[in-house]
Amino acid sequence: xxxxxxxxxxxxxxxxxxxxxxxxxxxxxxxxxxxxxxxxxxxxxxxxxxxxxxxxxxxxxxxxxxxxxxxxxxxxxxxxxxxxxxxxxxxxxxxxxxxxxxxxxxxxxxxxxxxxxxxxxxxxxxxxxxxxxxxxxxxxxxxxxxxxxxxxxxxxxxxxxxxxxxxxxxxx
Amino acid sequence: xxxxxxxxxxxxxxxxxxxxxxxxxxxxxxxxxxxxxxxxxxxxxxxxxxxxxxxxxxxxxxxxxxxxxxxxxxxxxxxxxxxxxxxxxxxxxxxxxxxxxxxxxxxxxxxxxxxxxxxxxxxxxxxxxxxxxxxxxxxxxxxxxxxxxxxxxxxxxxxxxxxxxxxxxxxxxxxxxxxxxxxxxxxxxxxxxxxxxxxxxxxxxxxxxxxxxxxxxxxxxxxxxxxxxxxxxxxxxxxxxxxxxxxxxxxxxxxxxxxxxxxxxxxxxxxxxxxxxxxxxxxxxxxxxxxxxxxxxxxxxxxxxxxxxxxxxxxxxxxxxxxxxxxxxxxxxxxxxxxxxxxxxxxxxxxxxxxxxxxxxxxxxxxxxxxxxxxxxxxxxxxxxxxxxxxxxxxxxxxxxxxxxxxxxxxxxxxxxxxxxxxxxxxxxxxxxxxxxxxxxxxxxxxxxxxxxxxxxxxxxxxxxxxxxxxxxxxxxxxxxxxxxxxxxxxxxxxxxxxxxxxxxxxxxxxxxxxxxxxxxxxxxxxxxxxxxxxxxxxxxxxxxxxxxxxxxxxxxxxxxxxxxxxxxxxxxxxxxxxxxxxxxxxxxxxxxxxxxxxxxxxxxxxxxxx
Numbered sequence: 005x006x007x008x009x010x011x012x013x014x015x016x017x018x019x020x021x022x023x024x025x026x027x028x029x030x031x032x033x034x035x036x037x038x039x040x041x042x043x044x045x046x047x048x049x050x051x052x053x054x055x056x057x058x059x060x061x062x063x064x065x066x067x068x069x070x071x072x073x074x075x076x077x078x079x080x081x082x083x084x085x086x087x088x089x090x091x092x093x094x095x096x097x098x099x100x101x102x103x104x105x106x107x108x109x110x111x112x113x114x115x116x117x118x119x120x121x122x123x124x125x126x127x128x129x130x131x132x133x134x135x136x137x138x139x140x141x142x143x144x145x146x147x148x149x150x151x152x153x154x155x156x157x158x159x160x161x162x163x164x165x166x167x168x169x170x171x172x173x174x175x176x
Numbered sequence: 177x178x179x180x181x182x183x184x185x186x187x188x189x190x191x192x193x194x195x196x197x198x199x200x201x202x203x204x205x206x207x208x209x210x211x212x213x214x215x216x217x218x219x220x221x222x223x224x225x226x227x228x229x230x231x232x233x234x235x236x237x238x239x240x241x242x243x244x245x246x247x248x249x250x251x252x253x254x255x256x257x258x259x260x261x262x263x264x265x266x267x268x269x270x271x272x273x274x275x276x277x278x279x280x281x282x283x284x285x286x287x288x289x290x291x292x293x294x295x296x297x298x299x300x301x302x303x304x305x306x307x308x309x310x311x312x313x314x315x316x317x318x319x320x321x322x323x324x325x326x327x328x329x330x331x332x333x334x335x336x337x338x339x340x341x342x343x344x345x346x347x348x349x350x351x352x353x354x355x356x357x358x359x360x361x362x363x364x365x366x367x368x369x370x371x372x373x374x375x376x377x378x379x380x381x382x383x384x385x386x387x388x389x390x391x392x393x394x395x396x397x398x399x400x401x402x403x404x405x406x407x408x409x410x411x412x413x414x415x416x417x418x419x420x421x422x423x424x425x426x427x428x429x430x431x432x433x434x435x436x437x438x439x440x441x442x443x444x445x446x447x448x449x450x451x452x453x454x455x456x457x458x459x460x461x462x463x464x465x466x467x468x469x470x471x472x473x474x475x476x477x478x479x480x481x482x483x484x485x486x487x488x489x490x491x492x493x494x495x496x497x498x499x500x501x502x503x504x505x506x507x508x509x510x511x512x513x514x515x516x517x518x519x520x521x522x523x524x525x526x527x528x529x530x531x532x533x534x535x536x537x538x539x540x541x542x543x544x545x546x547x548x549x550x551x552x553x554x555x556x557x558x559x560x561x562x563x564x565x566x567x568x569x570x571x572x573x574x575x576x577x578x579x580x581x582x583x584x585x586x587x588x589x590x591x592x593x594x595x596x597x598x599x600x601x602x603x604x605x606x607x608x609x610x611x612x613x614x615x616x617x618x619x620x621x622x623x624x625x626x627x628x629x630x631x632x633x634x635x636x637x638x639x640x641x642x643x644x645x646x647x648x649x650x651x652x653x654x655x656x657x658x659x660x661x662x663x664x665x666x667x668x669x670x671x672x673x674x675x676x677x678x679x680x681x682x683x684x685x686x687x688x689x690x691x692x693x694x695x696x697x698x699x700x701x702x703x704x705x706x707x708x709x710x711x712x713x714x715x716x717x718x719x720x721x722x723x724x725x726x727x728x729x730x731x732x733x734x735x736x737x738x739x740x741x742x743x744x745x746x747x748x749x750x751x752x753x754x755x756x757x758x759x760x761x762x763x764x765x766x767x768x769x770x771x772x773x774x775x776x777x778x779x780x781x782x783x784x785x786x787x
Contacts, residue, residue, distance in 0.1 A: 016417075017410055027425070027428050030257075031260040032229060032257075037256070038255040
């Protein structure tokens with residue numbers, strides 16, 4: 005009889021103890037795992053809206069737009085708008101393509117020359133055709149194309165930088 | 177189940193678990209298990225809750241003056257279960273204090289501090305001190321208004337100490353003033369030093385407890401105790417588990433239902449009324465009775481004497497008997513001290529409950545706290561949450577209003593000593609405009625100003641009044657149709673509004689031009705130069721603020737005034753549908769409005785709060 009009572013107490017104690025521990029550990033564990041699947045730091049290698057679709061010329065010619073990360077956020081902090089680079093946008097077969105303005109040769113800024121209809125880097129005279137392929141000069145590869153996406157009438161670019169000076173296009 | 181037995185045997189062979197478990201669980205309890213013993217174990221378990229929840233909080237907390245508040249707001253808003261974990265930590269802190277004090281009382285009443293348990297009593301007192309130090313350092317960490325100002329009182333007390341005061345204060349706050357170094361210092365104490373010290377002292381406390389065993393009720397004789405000896409496990413553990421489960425259930429309930437408060441970000445420029453947590457209220461109340469050179473009596477002498485009495489108790493009450501009748505003096509002293517703490521706490525709560533200034537301040541505090549949290553949802557700028565608030569037009573406007581306008585204009589139950597201008601509750605709303613039409617010379621409106629004397633339209637049919645109000649309310653729209661051809665044109669002409677007011681451009685007649693009346697531009701014009709010829713001209717007695725306030729301050733005021741309509745209580749003024757005029761006694765000589773006439777505060781009665 006006394007032994008039965010002891011067993012009941014043991015079981016009840018275990019149940020209570022487990023319940024109480026779970027009541028604390030449950031929320032604690034969920035909070036620790038909270039960052040899973042969340043964007044806690046924005047504006048790094050992510051998609052950036054750069055301009056309205058209307059700003060890209062219909063004739064296929066390029067437009068140079070700045071890539072401004074509007075409010076890069078790191079957890080609770082909202083940074084001031086930051087310009088992180090620029091891209092050329094062109095309409096091709098109904099789609100918008102984007103090229104980085106960074107010359108793959110040595111990292112200078114590429115210009116567009118409307119008269120010649122081609123891109124040119126002023127530093128070491130590399131030039132690129134309208135498709136971004138090397139037309140002349142020392143550049144080891146063509147201009148770096150960036151992924152684009154149209155959302156709610158705005159052009160978004162997945163802005164990133166690539167390794168300078170190599171024939172392969174690899175993220176820097 | 178044989179594999180369990182094998183595992184147990186294998187573990188015992190390697191780790192000696194059997195002896196450990198036996199030591200831990202088979203401890204004989206003379207007189208048997210008792211509910212009186214559950215307080216100590218519950219305190220320990222709640223400390224465990226603090227370790228677990230504190231660890232999680234530390235993962236999301238940033239101890240810097242610009243980031244601390246924002247990081248806590250982020251935890252509350254964005255982190256899964258973040259508000260629950262913080263709520264647990266907050267309420268468990270209060271529970272720690274309560275349980276530790278109850279444990280102390282139980283031990284003291286049973287006379288358990290007597291030889292040979294003096295060291296155990298002292299280690300327990302040390303632990304209570306550490307619990308209070310945890311509470312004090314933790315309260316500051318969110319860097320919100322209450323934490324900032326209440327903790328400032330504590331470090332300022334350190335500064336008033338004789339001789340070492342200034343030095344003690346500088347060391348305590350980590351510099352000449354509160355700032356990031358105060359936070360890093362308090363954080364280091366709260367999460368490193370205090371936990372280490374507490375862990376060590378708990379070890380000592382438990383080891384001594386195991387050495388001396390429980391102290392049963394004083395009325396039980398040795399023979400009675402020897403008759404009934406039970407092992408610690410399972411009955412006493414069961415009692416402990418039941419009580420701990422009740423405590424934890426209470427904590428979970430409080431965390432879910434109440435959560436942890438987060439006031440607006442600490443603002444050194446504000447005049448926040450600091451109140452400590454409930455368990456420090458008696459010390460706070462004590463401060464009120466001693467001033468000048470006697471201040472040290474309330475801050476140090478009385479609390480110090482109480483602490484010294486507790487520490488010396490085992491050495492004062494030296495008799496071998498633990499019976500109540502042999503220890504009347506000491507039990508009376510304990511009871512007296514407890515009654516004193518209770519009375520002081522009650523007085524502090526009662527005072528705050530009946531102080532209208534505190535009620536009003538709580539409303540502002542609630543509004544600023546809600547506003548800060550809403551703004552923080554979009555991210556806090558690098559300059560910090562306080563800076564974010566100071567550039568928020570609504571918050572800034574309210575602060576400018578309190579400083580520059582509230583001495584003449586009543587607002588939402590806050591009456592200036594000598595109201596000189598119209599009350600601005602629900603300013604610009606249809607209810608406010610209606611009131612001006614009905615009873616412009618009421619002491620709540622223009623009766624006390626040089627602009628008194630406008631005709632009352634209270635006798636107009638309600639429908640006409642409503643159309644006039646709508647017409648005036650419409651003036652603020654950029655595309656407001658002109659009087660000419662307006663559906664209300666005949667009404668306006670019959671009321672002869674145009675005799676005194678110009679509606680078509682900013683042109684002064686006898687009364688102020690109502691062109692764009694109520695628009696941001698018009699309101700800014702009033703703030704800039706109310707005596708301008710197109711506004712009140714000769715009739716004006718309000719100061720011009722164009723040169724007295726910065727551009728940002730005046731714009732903020734405009735935004736704040738525009739927000740009064742939405743936040744006003746519906747009863748602030750009689751509603752548009754009310755019949756007839758509201759009789760207003762002409763008390764031009766009366767200095768303040770009769771108390772019954774002030775409108776109720778817009779958020780309803782302030783919640784009873786212990787803070």
